[in-house]
Amino acid sequence: MKNGLYQGILGLHKRLNAYFLRGTVSKSNSDYMLTFSVNGSKLIYLLGEDYTLKANASSGGTTPSFLAYKSFIKKDGISYPLVTESSDGKTTLTLTTTSTEFNPTFTASSWEVPK
Numbered sequence: 600m601k602n603g604l605y606q607g608i609l610g611l612h613k614r615l616n617a618y619f620l621r622g623t624v625s626k627s628n629s630d631y632m633l634t635f636s637v638n639g640s641k642l643i644y645l646l647g648e649d650y651t652l653k654a655n656a657s658s659g660g661t662t663p664s665f666l667a668y669k670s671f672i673k674k675d676g677i678s679y680p681l682v683t684e685s686s687d688g689k690t691t692l693t694l695t696t697t698s699t700e701f702n703p704t705f706t707a708s709s710w711e712v713p714k
Contacts, residue, residue, distance in 0.1 A: 618642075630646060632644070651678055662687045663687070664688075668682070
């Protein structure tokens with residue numbers, strides 16, 4: 600559970616930069632692997648040659664886990680995966696995004712209690 604804070608988009612928060620700076624980068628075919636440790640757990644980010652986050656994994660805890668990001672769209676200048684697969688090696692959960700909206704405008708009526 601603790602390693603979840605360091606995976607995916609959440610793990611890219613500037614507050615966690617120190618972990619990345621101590622990591623190592625290696626080539627994996629046309630992609631890059633960033634490997635670093637947090638509290639004795641090994642974490643890996645797989646980045647495409649365009650630096651798109653393609654996957655991340657954690658070897659900490661009792662069961663290694665990974666997240667894979669697929670079917671990217673580019674909207675409002677943001678590259679976003681429409682499909683995310685999460686697995687602990689036994690069970691795989693697939694999350695499919697059907698619509699996206701970035702930075703929507705909220706009005707006072709957006710916060711009204713539904714009737």
